[in-house]
Amino acid sequence: MLRTVNRVLLALTGLALLGLGAAGLAGGTDLFRRLDVTPPDGYSWRNPDEVLLTREDRTQWTDESWWWPVVLSVLGVLLVVALWWLIAQLRSRRVAAVLVDSGDGAGAAVRGSALADVIAAETEELPGVRGARTRLVGRRRAPRARVGVLVGADARPAGLVRALHRGPLEHARASAGLESLPAEARLRGARGRPERLT
Structure with a gap:
């Protein structure tokens, strides 16, 4: 909004x-x-x-x-x-650090940019993805992920969104000990000269 x-x-x-x-x-x-x-x-x-x-x-x-x-x-x-x-x-600014429940009552903080970089790197490994950028916004205890994905012509958007949810986002949520990690994914087609097949 x-x-x-x-x-x-x-x-x-x-x-x-x-x-x-x-x-x-x-x-x-x-x-x-x-x-x-x-x-x-x-x-x-x-x-x-x-x-x-x-x-x-x-x-x-x-x-x-x-x-x-x-x-x-x-x-x-x-x-x-x-x-x-x-x-x-x-x-709406970026989250500087995400509070992680370490289980001992003390807790820990993970840099928001580090967690966002991990999500982006894992997203780039998904099939059909040419590039990805992620940023975390919201609050330290309840961050939200905004993922921009550059996709190739061979990508299947529905499958890619499911893979993004089950893979990088779920891994980040579990590793940070968050109850939930709401995300907004924006897919954009990669532009470039078509390759000529001989």
Whole structure:
């Protein structure tokens, strides 16, 4: 979900910047006069000699009773959304260490990157796999694996996912003593020039 939110926010920001850039280009190059087009009502930047926002545009509503409550409410909502987004970004970071139950009550810690590297290396040994990358996200006591797999044309996705679950992921879960190791696998086809058989 976080990836979708990031893409939507990026798309909206891009569209807003594109619109502002188009407005600036239209006003700065005197496009309305050159194309003999009448700009929309209330559009103040009609030629290169005018400013984007005049003093009247900037102060026309400041004396209204609703202006400041609306401004403060909008800024408050934007602040809350920005803080939520920032916290969501920080929560999805990689797991630095995974806590392992060693059975003696003391426990141990395994570097998250080491465990991820082992999962990736074992995944690359599966039939049809050209490459793999893994990272662990979530919490130290309940990590989640994100596995990116580069597959060849001879790979069978359903069988590969089963082999990934029963092999590398199950081995990592058992070796770390975790009750479960939820995983998200993303399969991508390898691109390259086809080999010519003679």
